[in-house]
Amino acid sequence: MISWLHHLVIYVRKYVNKLIHIPLPALVTGSNHLEDVPELLQRHGKSCVFIATDKGLMQLGLIKPLLHLLEEKGIKFYVFDGITPDPTIEVIEQGRCYFTENQCDAIVALGGGSVIDCAKGVAASVTKNKSIASLAGLFRVRKRLPYFIAIPTTAGTGSETTLVAVVTNSQQQQKFTVIDPCLVPAVALLDPALTIGLPRQITAETGIDALTHAIESYISKHATTLTRQYGLNAMQRIFSALPSAYDDGSNVAARNEMLLASYYAGAAFTRASIGYVHAMAHQLGAIYHIPHGRANAVLLPHILEFSKNKVIDKYAELAVLLGFIDKEESQPVQAQAFLGRVKTLLEQINIPQYFEQLQPRDIPNIATRAIKEAYCEYPVPKMMSEAQCQAILHKVSKV
Structure with missing residues (x-):
């Protein structure tokens, strides 16, 4: 019943969104x-x-x-x-x-x-x-x-x-x-x-915030041809320019590309919405004051893996469009190429794998809040239970 209601609300909002001029x-x-x-x-x-x-x-x-x-x-x-x-x-x-x-x-x-x-x-x-x-x-x-x-x-x-x-x-x-x-x-x-001169860590974390916007909007149930164009535009710029901006903070061309990527990713998600990465990151920011980009960056690969079986076609599509793999490969191989490239980018810019601050005793509350935030608000491709949310949070807890 709850799942049915969620899908109905998301369906109705998708068409209401089309009537709203942004x-x-x-x-x-x-x-x-x-x-x-x-x-x-x-x-x-x-x-x-x-x-x-x-x-x-x-x-x-x-x-x-x-x-x-x-x-x-x-x-x-x-x-x-x-x-x-x-x-x-x-x-x-x-x-x-x-x-x-x-x-x-x-x-x-x-x-x-x-x-x-x-x-x-x-x-x-x-x-x-x-x-x-x-x-x-x-x-x-x-x-x-x-x-x-x-x-x-x-x-x-x-x-x-x-x-x-x-x-x-x-x-x-x-x-x-x-x-x-x-x-x-x-x-x-x-x-x-x-x-210019933005610290490397902030460059990395804010860059992955933009990437998260682009990906979550691309696989959203509210995505349209236009929002996917915006999201793809942003991803092309990020995968190309973020390592350069991170390695050389004075690289004006890379900095400009990242600003444009952030802009187009913002245009995408403001129309197609976001997902569980943000729902969980918001709780971590509110409780521990973990910078939002860092929270997104650590969580992103786990949520992408969680959603994989529902959006394998979109991951495969992105892998081909972004030039990560040949279009003749099988869909599962293409999808894995996309996930692998995301993980490689995170490694290139030294994103940590865990949250030092995250305490196991807080995880049930964080999971409850995150699932409540996302429910009927975020048009996620695959619904998550509180237990599944807790399991992911335990994976990224250092304790």
């Missing part, structure tokens, strides 16, 4: 495009900007060129740098108050996924004049946000093109999502110069 942000790509920001703001009549970033980027000085450009053009700005990884309800509320007190009329978010998600939360909260907690779930904003430019400094979350903001409830040690097409930023500015 915009793509205007895309600005290439090095040294920060100078476009003042022009974009002035073109839209904006004169007082809320700058969302974090203290690490402030200390590195990455925000300074943008501030100088705004000063030169006489555009007033207020910098909110109190954003932390896994932004909380409290941080978003602080941002809302800061935006309102300074009568800002636009948002520029410069940072990783947490910064952009937090900025989305602030924008939604300001627009509705409500706490972000009250906007959790689907389509509770439904109003145009302040003019929003997203400038990612990592290549992984795809938040610059998604309709999702992930928020942490620190009291309950849980994450929740705010989902609405109006959360898609007006502009995504992808400048590889801003990712």
Whole structure:
């Protein structure tokens, strides 16, 4: 009965999704495009900007060129740098108050996924004049946000093109999502110069976050021809460019490819959704503050193996399309070639196989939360029980 209900809900949502227009942000790509920001703001009549970033980027000085450009053009700005990884309800509320007190009329978010998600939360909260907690779930904003430019400094979350903001409830040690097409930023500015020097570990983990988006959306029951094109585009770039970006952080071409991969993977999953890798990773992030990309990277091969018998044709298809194996080989051999190449990539960029923090006593609770998050929300190709989820978690526990 439960499985029947799950499939019915997924089926209905698949066709509802086709009726919902999800915009793509205007895309600005290439090095040294920060100078476009003042022009974009002035073109839209904006004169007082809320700058969302974090203290690490402030200390590195990455925000300074943008501030100088705004000063030169006489555009007033207020910098909110109190954003932390896994932004909380409290941080978003602080941002809302800061935006309102300074009568800002636009948002520029410069940072990783947490910064952009937090900025989305602030924008939604300001627009509705409500706490972000009250906007959790689907389509509770439904109003145009302040003019929003997203400038990612990592290549992984795809938040610059998604309709999702992930928020942490620190009291309950849980994450929740705010989902609405109006959360898609007006502009995504992808400048590889801003990712030069990104630490190797962050490069690796955020890159696999993008790969996870691309794969989970590709095998999703909500996948369409368009989302699979986006996902394939992202995977082609990631398998080619991620090792280069990891080995040489100053490789501008590889950095640019990874930003584009993150963007297209985000476009794919925001339309076709995600799966159990994310459902489990969200719990690990909320409880242990494990970086989201790392959580995805460790879990990915296990979930791919779990789903194999239901999507062997898709794995085989990807292996051929990505040039991993000849199209004349048998489907099982092709599928194994895809799984093998994923594992090889993880090894190349030194992704760990275990979570040091994961305690066996927490596994039942994590599994319960993950299965609850995914149920009727994520159009996974193969349903997972709590016992199966626990078994996978035990595999990745160091203890």
